[in-house]
Amino acid sequence: MENQKSKMENQKSKMENQKSKMERTIISFDYAIKGILRDKANFDILSGFLSELLEKPVAVQEVLESEGNPTTIDGKVNRLDLKAKLDGDEIAVFEIQFYDQIDFLGKMLFNASKAVVEQISSGDMFEIKKVYSINIVYFSMVAKQEYVFVANLTEFKGLHFDEVIPFSQNLDPTSKVRIDIHPEYFLILPNKFKDKDENDNKGKKGKGKKVEKVRTTKSKFDEWVYVLKNSVVKSEFTAAGIQAAGEKLNVLKMTPKQRAAYEADKQAKMTQKSQLYTAELKGEKIGLQKGLQKGLQKGEEIGLQKGEEIGLQKEKVEAAIRGFKKGHSIEIIAEFTDLTSEQVMKILKDNGLMTSDR
Secondary structure: OHHHHHHHHHHHHHHHHHHHHHEEEEOOHHHHOOOHHHOHHHHHHHHHHHHHHHOOOOOEEEEOOOOOOOOOOHHHOOOOOEEEEEHHHOEEEEEEEOOOOOOHHHHHHHHHHHHHHOOOOOOOOOOOOOEEEEEEEOOOOOOOOOOEEEEEOOEEEOOOOOOEEEOEEOOOOOOOOOEEOOOEEEEEOHHHOOOHHHHHHHHHHOOOOOOOOOOOOOOHHHHHHHHHHHOEEEOOOOOOOHHHHHHHOEHHHOOHHHHHHHHHHHHHHHHHHHHHHHHHHHHHHHHHHHHHHHOOOOOOOHHHHHHHHHHHHHHHHHHHHHHHHOOOOHHHHHHHHOOOHHHHHHHHHHOOOOOOOO
16 A cells, blocks of 8 residues: 555656656746846847747847836836847837836836937937837736737828828938837737636636637747746747746746745735735725715715716616516606616516516
């Protein structure tokens, strides 16, 4: 019996070792970008990431100093996370945002514009190099399914005639090559990415249930999005720079001091998330309570408005049901509840008072 148990334990240990070889847990990208990825020895990771995103070979030449090169979670709230100079003097600015921010798009525009303005010295010509604004965002931004968005102004279109003027220039009169100078913006939403592992897990949880059809990693950059979401590099991944990330950012290779700092950073992030969520819940609860009490009074807080809407809707539902039970017609109920006939019929159907075929 003990021999069989020992064999099972050995087999389990082998499977775990095999899995660890297939997958490597790495430092989260937001933590790495504040220190490790600024080291020239690790530029191949950023270069690979950008090469797959931009679909062209890219080499990071140096990390440029800007107003904010934050070293702690608290210091990164309103600052640029990383600004890098690429080959051809192009510039990439990275911003990682975990929590919803009402003016985030304005912040994105500001960072890209600043990277443009910083290229020009007083009295010089406007020799602008391309700026790529890379924004990794861990909230939905009203996206439903898509997880990579791009925005770019490439040309001006004529209003009266079918003509275009490229948004590009070249200050060298001997060259016919024009340089695209308008910033290009990328929004990457890792939490919207649904990978094959999630699909498999959903299939195992409930037999007979409809499993949501999700996209597997089809492009090389999808592998990077997987890493941004899970902080795991799989052995079969072949995207540029991704295996270098698995090797150089491997959590198991951190010194005890580095591991302690990383865990403290993760704890600070979790605490901040918990505090924000708690404040949001409290605010919404108070607002809903006040809204239900005051009924139709217009509240200024979002929670109050939600409470009023819920209270009013509940009152209309109850009034429609009472009216129907008293024998009033759909049209009469609609008139005195200020609902449409369709809304009244839906309420009655939802409450089992009317069949769906009526």
